[in-house]
Amino acid sequence: MKPEGIDRVVEQIDRTRREEHFRIPDRPDAQVFKPKKMGRRVPVEIVRAQTRLRSAAWRNRMDSRAAPDAREIGMALVHALITSRLSELTWTDRDLLGRALMDLHARGYSVVEAKQTLRRMRNRCVDPGDREAPALKVAVESPESELPF
Numbered sequence: 256m257k258p259e260g261i262d263r264v265v266e267q268i269d270r271t272r273r274e275e276h277f278r279i280p281d282r283p284d285a286q287v288f289k290p291k292k293m294g295r296r297v298p299v300e301i302v303r304a305q306t307r308l309r310s311a312a313w314r315n316r317m318d319s320r321a322a323p324d325a326r327e328i329g330m331a332l333v334h335a336l337i338t339s340r341l342s343e344l345t346w347t348d349r350d351l352l353g354r355a356l357m358d359l360h361a362r363g364y365s366v367v368e369a370k371q372t373l374r375r376m377r378n379r380c381v382d383p384g385d386r387e388a389p390a391l392k393v394a395v396e397s398p399e400s401e402l403p404f
Contacts, residue, residue: 283363337377340385 256264317324323331336352360366 285362287362333373333376334380337373338380 316322336348339348356366356369359369
């Protein structure tokens, strides 16, 4: 493909991205912990440079200690959940999952989509012979209920 053809395809892809896959302004809030709103005494450029420096230092400290951050811990918990035997989950396990789903719902996310994501991850990570049981329907409030995905 010629360079002008590549540029044309890239422009077409970018135009499609801008027109069809834009971010919705009133989407769910993904930020769990909100920063304090303070007056700007320091120019924004300096604040951003300081933030980049703090982030780089923090990453180096975390890497040198082999310490997981909240995302890795969360993903480890999700992996433990999706690879566990559904029949062996305790009421406490289900309560923890219910609280996580309620938090996502409170921040504007779809609980149905969250359950579907967990199901897809389970299907990807668990051997088909171990996941032959049908998807379980649940009411999260009941200790006797099954897992909600």
